[in-house]
Amino acid sequence: MKTRKLGQNGPEISAIGLGAMSFGGIFGDTTEAESLACLDAMLESGINFIDTANIYGMGISETIIGKWLASRRPNVTIATKASFVAGPPRRIDNSEAHLRAELEASLKRLGRDHVELFYIHRREHARPLAEVIGTxxxxxxxxKIGGYGMSEIAPDTLRAAHAIHPCTAVQNEYSLWTRQPELGLIQACKALGVAFIPFSPLARGMLGDRPLAQPSDGFRGQNPRFTEPNFTANIHAINGFRAFCATRGWSTPATALAWILAKGDHLIPIPGTRKAAHLAQWAQATEITLTAQDHAEIDRLLPPGFAAGDRYGDHQLLAIERYC
Known part of the structure; x- marks a missing residue:
């Protein structure tokens, strides 16, 4: 596994991380044993960067990771997040009291006295940015934390925050079917020495080796890209890319990750899974080198904007910064 820097002054970590959202059962039922086996497979593959959050299963993800850390004592880099307050209505809280309390709870679940990276999961726009960055x-x-990050933000927010105190990482959605960060955010991160952490780099399961069955889970089941007629249109488009990957002898998810890695050495994608078998399909992405011809063919098959439907429904847009 090749490595990359987590921001200008951060640690050297695996070029691919593991997103632990699904450990909390958000994308379907799982078991603790299944998640622990996935973490073991992650470590064996050379991945040493884990991304989690307090709300992933309302603490379940962090608790499982904490049990794994206690039993294996591996040398890994941990990122977690806070800001969401369960409703109804759901809201965002970037106050110092809330962030401190949630961080302490996360550390307790993880069995750590610090984490290498701590994100505000969303920005609370009514609160001055200087106050939040001060916290x-x-x-x-x-x-308590090695560095701070922000998620689902616009380039101007990054520049303003970084001017107050250097930011370590920005985590926004980025993949072959979600290309907005190309319109300024990836470039701003590069210019400032900030790591860009693409989440959902495998399109929430759509960029797998097999076509995804239409999901019924609470998150994707109400997402425009996973409802008809969009879902069928997206499956059809991605089938062409899947066939291309097969002709090159590469797995579909590994190729999708290699495409992201080629966009800049400051990008560290965090595909999520709870299954060791799925992780095995993409763990070798850093060994794939895409040629100019490969990139041209991928752009032909999946041109920017190919996805049918918005990446979020209106009910999923709380505090997300949309800048284009």
């Missing part, structure tokens, strides 16, 4: 910088000074 995060104090957590860094106290040794």
């Amino acid at each position: 995060l910088s104090r957590l860094i000074e106290e040794g």
Whole structure:
């Protein structure tokens, strides 16, 4: 597994991380044993960067990771997040009291006295950015976190935050079917020495070796790209890409990740899975080198904007910054 820097001053980590959202059962039923086996497979593959959050299963993901850390004692880099307050209505809270309390709860579940990276999961727009970055910088000074990050933000927010205190990482959705970060955010991260962490780089399961059955889980089941007629149109488009990958002898998810990795050495995608078998399909993505001809063919098969339907429904847009 090749490595990359987690921001200008961060640690050297695997070029691909593991997103642990599904450990909490968000994309279907799972078991603790299944998640622990996935973490073992992750470590064996050379991946040493885990991304989780307090709300993934309302603490379940962090608890499982904590049990794994206690029993295996591996040398891994951990990122977690906070900001969401369960409703109804659901809301965002970036206050110092909330972020500190949620971080302490996360550390307890993880069995850690610090994490290498701590994100505000969403920005609370009514609260001054300087206040929020001040809280995060104090957590860094106290040794609670190694660096701070932000998720689902626009380039101007990154530049403003970074001017107050250097940011370590930005985590936004980016994949072959979600290309918005190409319109300024990837470039801003590069210019500032900030890592860009693409989440859902495998299109929430659509970029697998087999066509995805139409999901009925609570998250994707109400997402425009997974409802008809969009779902069938997207399956049809991705089938062409899947066939291309097969002709090159590469797995579909590994190729999709290689495409992201080629966009810049500051990109560290975090595909999510709870299954060791799925992880095995994409863990070798760093060994794939795409030629100019490969990129041209991928752009022909999946041109920017090919996806039918928005990446979120209106009910999923809380505090997400849309800048284009």
